[in-house]
Amino acid sequence: MHRKLLALVALSTLSWNVAKATHVAGGEIIYECLGNGQYQFSLILYRDCAGTTLGTSYTLDFTSPCGNQSLTVDVDTVFEVSQLCEDQLPFSSCNGGNLPGLEQHVFTGTITLPPCDFWTASWSLCCRNDAISNLQTPGTYDGYLETSMNNEDYPCDNSPVFTNAPIPYVCLNQPVVYSYGVYDPDGDSLSYALISAMTTGGVPIPYVFPYTFLEPIQAGLTFDPFTGLLQFTPNAIGNYVVVMEVTQYDDDGNVIGTTLRDMQFVVIACTNQAPDPTAGAIDNFSGTAVQTGPFSIELCESDNFCFEATFTDPDAGDTLTFSSNIQQNLPGSTISATGANPLTITVCWTAQAGNSGFFPFTITVEDGNCPISAFQTFVYATNVLQRTSVGPDQTICGPQIAEIEAQGGLNFVWTIIPGGDPITGQNFTCLDPPFCSEVIADPNSTTSYIVTSDLAGTCINADTVTVFVVSDFTFAATQSDDTLCLGETAQLNVVPNPNLPGYTFEWIPTLGLSAGDIANPIAGYSQPGSYAYTVEITSPDGCVKQDTTLGLVVLPGFVPDFTLTVADSSFCEGQGTTFTVDIDNSPPIYCGPNFAGCTSGIVADFELGTGVDQGTTTSYPAPYGNW
Secondary structure, three states: OOHHHHHHHHHOOOOOOOOOOOOEEEEEEEEEEEEOOEEEEEEEEEEEOOOOOOOOEEEEEEEOOOOOEEEEEEEEEEEEOOOEOHHHHHHEHHHOOOEOOEEEEEEEEEEEOOOOOOEEEEEEEOOOOOOEOOEOOHHHOOEEEEEEEOOOOOOOOOOOEOOOOOOOEEEOOOOEEEOOOOEOOOOOEEEEEEEOOEEOOOEEOOEOOOOOOOOOOOOOOEEOOOOOOEEEOOOOOEEEEEEEEEEEEOOOOOEEEEEEEEEEEEEEOOOOOOOOOOOOOEEEEEEOOEEEEOOEEEEEOOOEEEEEEEEOOOOOOOOOEEEEOHHHHOOOOEEEEEEOOOEEEEEEEEOOOOOOEEOOEEEEEEOOOOOEOOEEEEEEEEEEEOOOEEOOOEEEEOOOOEEEEEEOOOOEEEEEOOOOOOOOOOOEEEOOOOOOOEEEEOOOOOEEEEEEEOOOOOOOOEEEEEEEEEOOOEEEEEEOOOEEEOOOEEEEEEEEEOOOOOOEEEEEOOOOEOOOOOOOOEEEOOOOEEEEEEEEEEOOOOOEEEEEEEEEEEEOOOOOOEEEEEOOOOOOOOOOOOEEEEEOOOOOOOOOOOOOOOOOOEEEEEOOOOOOOOOEEEEEOOOOOOO
C-alpha cells in the first residue's frame, strides 16, 4: 500500500457536514415521468462512510408560478461506489476499514404536478465542509441541489441521468480528463455549463481568490459546453467543489429543463500514475460515416461506423478496465475490449433513420491500482445529420392501400421509377398538403416511388420505397362452437382461397390454443370467461390480412344436487312404480363434457334392472339445462 497516499486521504474529508451530522459529499436530483402528471423524483446523495449515517427520508420543495408543493422521498437503495481497487473494497470505511469509502444513497418519491411552464425541485442540508478549498467560509453555508422542468409544454419528459464517478480522487500535478457521462432518456439535446455552488434558496456562495465557478480547481481549466468534458491539471492538494448544470432543449432550441450535480474533486498526492490522457484516439475507422477529428465522427441517418481506440497506462503492471454510457446514447451499438495494458476497445454503430442529433458518448478507463485506482474519461462526439428517408417497402393486395411517411426535410416531391403505375389523383393522395410528408399510394401494379425533399447539407435528400401489388386472396375463419364448458374444446380454423402452400398464420393471443402459428388450432381452457382472437394471415406473396371476429365463451361446470325417491320399493311383475327426482340446486345453466350442448330441460335416465323396462326418461324444464 502507498502509506503517503493513505495518510493524505485520512486528512481529506469529503463531507458537506463535518461536525453537525451527515457527511454528504454531493449529489443530484433527477426525475422520471410516470404519465398522467405523475413523476418519480430521486434525490441521489453521496455519503463519506467515515462520517455519520444519513437519514431515511428527506423533503423536496417544489416551487412554481402555479403554486408550491413538497414531497417526502424515502430511502430506496444504498450501495458502495468507493474508488478503490477490487481487492481493497472490503477494507473501506463503508465496511469498517480505514480506506476512504463512499456510498450512493437514492431516495425516491412520487408526486403529481399540475402543468406549469416552470417548476423547481430543491433540497438543502446544513452544512458544507469547512475543509473545502475553493469556497469562502464553506461551513457557514448549506449544501444545495435543484432541478427544473417545464411540464406545461413538455408534459412527460424525463431528466438527464449521470453515469460517471460522483466524487473522484485525482492526483496532484497529473492531467485529468473527466466527463459526467450524461445521457438523456428522451434523446433531448443537451448543453453543459459550470455554475456557482449555492446555498439554500439557490443563493450563490463566494469563492476564494483566485478560484471562480468557471475555474474551480485551477487557472487554465477547460470545459466543453457541448460534451461536458472537463480537463485540468491540479496543482494544490485539497477539496474542490465543482457544480455542473445540464440544460435540455427541444428540436427548436427551446429549454425543457435543467439538472445540476454538486460534487467535490479530492486532489491527493499519488505514487500511482493515471492512464495516459492523450490516448484513445479513433483508429482503424471504417463504414459509411466520416471521421472528422481524433475523437469525432459525422454521419447521416442510416450510416454506420466501426473504430478501435487503444488506451495505455505508464505503470506497466496496471490492468486497465473500462465502462461506457454508449448503450444509452447510441442504442443498438456494440462495444468490446481486448488486452489489459494496452487495452483496445472496438465500437460499432448504425444510426437509425429519423434520429438525428448530437450524441456524445464516454469511455472511462480505470487502472485498478491499489488501494485507490486512477481513471481518465474520453468523450467521442457523434454528430448524426438528417437525411431524407422513406419506408419500409410494403405489400398490398385487393382493396388494400399503402400509407407511407417520409422524413428528413419539410417539403417532399414524389415521382415514380419508370415501369410502375403512373401517379394519378385516383391512386396517390397527399395527406398533408402542401408538404406531402404523408401519402397514400394505391397503385394497380408494383410501383417504386422516389421522394425528394428540400433538405440542404451533405446528406442525401432523396429515397425510394416500393409498393408491391400481389394477387389477392380471401379466407374463411370458422369455429366449431362459440360456447364451451370447462373441459370441452373447440376447433378454430382458417381456410384461405386459393388454398395454396405457403400461407403463414399468427394467432393473437395464443392463450388456450394448442399452437399459435397453424391454420387450425384447438382451443381449451382451465378458467371460465370470454376469449377473443385475432388471426393474421400472410399469403405466399407476402400480403397480410386479419380477422378479429373469432371469440369463445367458456362457462363454469355444475354438478346437480338431487334426490331420487321411489313410490314402491317392491312390486310384482306387470305392475309399475313412480320415480321422483327433486333438484336441490338450480343454477341457470349446467354443461358437462358428456352432453352435446346446453339446452333447456333436464334429462334423467334411469336403468331399473333386469326384467323391467329400461331407459325410462323424464325431462324437467329450464333453467336447469342438461345433466
